[in-house]
Amino acid sequence: xxxxxxxxxxxxxxxxxxxxxxxxNFTFEKSAKAGxxxxxCRRCANLIWCSKEEVVDHLVEKGFLRNYNWISHEKDSAVxxxxxxxxxxxxxxxxxxxxxxxxxxxxxxxxxxxxxxxxDSFNSGREGSNQEPSMCRNDMDGFFNLLKDAGQKLYPNxxxxxxxxxxxxxxxxxxxxxxxxxxxxxxxxxxFLLPEGNVLPKSYSETKKIIRSLxxxxxxxxxxxxxxxxxxxxxxxxxxxxxxxxxxxxxNTNIEEDSIDCTMKKKKPKAxxxxxWFPLIPRLQWLYMSSKTASLMRWxxxxxxxxxxxxxxxxxxxxxxxYEKYLDFAVDPQNLxxxxxxxxxxxxxSMNATYSTWPVILIPYNLPPWLCxxxxxxxxxxxxxxxxxxxxxxxxxxxxxxxxxxxLWDAGIETFDAFKGERFHLRAALLWTIxxxxxxxxxxxxxxxxxxxxxxxxxxxxxxWLYHSRKYCYMGHWRWLDRRHRYRHDKKSFDGNKExxxxxxxxxxxxxxxxxxxxxxLPHNIDMMHTEKxxxxxxxxxxxxxxxxxxxxxxxxxDLHDMGLRVDLHPKPGSSNNSKLLPKACYQMTAKEKDAFxxxxxxxxxxxxxxxxxxxxxxxxxxxxxxxxxxxxxxxMEELLPVAx
Numbered sequence: 001x002x003x004x005x006x007x008x009x010x011x012x013x014x015x016x017x018x019x020x021x022x023x024x025n026f027t028f029e030k031s032a033k034a035g036x037x038x039x040x041c042r043r044c045a046n047l048i049w050c051s052k053e054e055v056v057d058h059l060v061e062k063g064f065l066r067n068y069n070w071i072s073h074e075k076d077s078a079v080x081x082x083x084x085x086x087x088x089x090x091x092x093x094x095x096x097x098x099x100x101x102x103x104x105x106x107x108x109x110x111x112x113x114x115x116x117x118x119x120d121s122f123n124s125g126r127e128g129s130n131q132e133p134s135m136c137r138n139d140m141d142g143f144f145n146l147l148k149d150a151g152q153k154l155y156p157n158x159x160x161x162x163x164x165x166x167x168x169x170x171x172x173x174x175x176x177x178x179x180x181x182x183x184x185x186x187x188x189x190x191x192f193l194l195p196e197g198n199v200l201p202k203s204y205s206e207t208k209k210i211i212r213s214l215x216x217x218x219x220x221x222x223x224x225x226x227x228x229x230x231x232x233x234x235x236x237x238x239x240x241x242x243x244x245x246x247x248x249x250x251x252n253t254n255i256e257e258d259s260i261d262c263t264m265k266k267k268k269p270k271a272x273x274x275x276x277w278f279p280l281i282p283r284l285q286w287l288y289m290s291s292k293t294a295s296l297m298r299w300x301x302x303x304x305x306x307x308x309x310x311x312x313x314x315x316x317x318x319x320x321x322x323y324e325k326y327l328d329f330a331v332d333p334q335n336l337x338x339x340x341x342x343x344x345x346x347x348x349x350s351m352n353a354t355y356s357t358w359p360v361i362l363i364p365y366n367l368p369p370w371l372c373x374x375x376x377x378x379x380x381x382x383x384x385x386x387x388x389x390x391x392x393x394x395x396x397x398x399x400x401x402x403x404x405x406x407x408l409w410d411a412g413i414e415t416f417d418a419f420k421g422e423r424f425h426l427r428a429a430l431l432w433t434i435x436x437x438x439x440x441x442x443x444x445x446x447x448x449x450x451x452x453x454x455x456x457x458x459x460x461x462x463x464x465w466l467y468h469s470r471k472y473c474y475m476g477h478w479r480w481l482d483r484r485h486r487y488r489h490d491k492k493s494f495d496g497n498k499e500x501x502x503x504x505x506x507x508x509x510x511x512x513x514x515x516x517x518x519x520x521x522l523p524h525n526i527d528m529m530h531t532e533k534x535x536x537x538x539x540x541x542x543x544x545x546x547x548x549x550x551x552x553x554x555x556x557x558x559d560l561h562d563m564g565l566r567v568d569l570h571p572k573p574g575s576s577n578n579s580k581l582l583p584k585a586c587y588q589m590t591a592k593e594k595d596a597f598x599x600x601x602x603x604x605x606x607x608x609x610x611x612x613x614x615x616x617x618x619x620x621x622x623x624x625x626x627x628x629x630x631x632x633x634x635x636x637m638e639e640l641l642p643v644a645x
Contacts, residue, residue, distance in 0.1 A: 155198035294419035300332035
């Protein structure tokens, strides 16, 4: 096919105009999104989405990019210059790199800001011009730096550019968990191996400066060592907590107080606690600015199957209740529905060290169910430092996130939609939290300890204090059974009383706090997999009589004695004066039954994708199961333990 018209200097000639019209018609038929394509003129440089009329005007006025090929607009390979020797993977990778810049700076009108020299360098692969453009936006400085890196060869006559190399190698670091020190050493050695004149960064810090221009960085906020406050905003320059008076800095107790100020002046002090805040707003904007995910953000509205089955949170009562309550928010499918999850974990490799770090993660439920819970789509918002759990003071650390959520709910933020090729006001709502029981208490304010610990029963919780075990137990679980169920009249198997009460009703926000009647239907959720693992551990430890894990111990038997229940299990006098004998319970396995149970688990096999290899966790001789995950406990609890019992 004749393509000589592309490089024609006479942009008003009939051949050039006819070629443009054929190109535009074909391109809009094949690759248009919301009536726009990436304009291939010299100014737009395949970075700006334009309508058909705008593309024609730009190509007539400014001409095509130098050495332009049509791969970016899905033309068949026959029109590609025969001098191209790169394979398909290399072409796709470089195209993705250009798309990366488009996504990072989507929707910015750069037509009058990008010099021809920089654009030509980006598309032809030559080194960028030394001319520094005059910028009116801070984010454009980073864009020009990335353009120059994308046009700068890694070394003379290299096929790859600097930006491709940096992004690729930093991606490998993240995937393989390399330390910063090892990464720097690798860069130094690679720089030594590469030909002279290479521009590969020499350290991790230099690499971060390049990647930082793409956005999605984080901020460090100093915190009181006693979790009282954040040294943030108007208190960013304070040195002492206004609540407890503790110093913001790590103070060497071996140094006299008079010399503390002198020491801090000589050496830069270190903060006692640092909260790492990953701003939420730019990360939510990227979900729409990225051409890969923008179209998926409407799945919950456009492709959701409404057949009464639960496949996605959109099928839940809480989602529908929120839709009815805030119709002005719900009618726009572009608005984000979020969930929040948090739990403590030990980041140290040594399990002997007690350290608890609390990540706060947000889940975008606009995505389809097979994507919204995948790791790449989980958004880390806060990293709360240890070494101890923040407890009820977690709200101190939540301030930056709450402020962002409030802004997203009230006014929203202007965002570019790469799928529609237009700007809109993005709003977001936090529908609920998902936690285990202790973390739920920290976030919701309803304690999961003490007399009224059940969040479902609320003030109707039936509790009893166990004198010997020194803890509360909670009765009345069979209130949820059918009114005619035989267990409601079974006094012997339970606490000695008939249960004729109906289950307590659902607690709404107005019943918890009079000023919070606008709460959602289900603001806080229990992580059922986590809870089921705890229940399994207690059940398994009791029926196998594991030391330290069974709940059927001497103190529990004494409590049964005081309550007058299960006389056959009351402690009996032993052979010696002060010893006590605990009768064997019917639910406890004998040694023979344990051997059979653990041998079956050792030899059991499941279909693919049904469960992990549980047999590797089983120790037959020791009668133990070690290293089970939450889903393994679910399989054992639901499928295997009922058979064994």
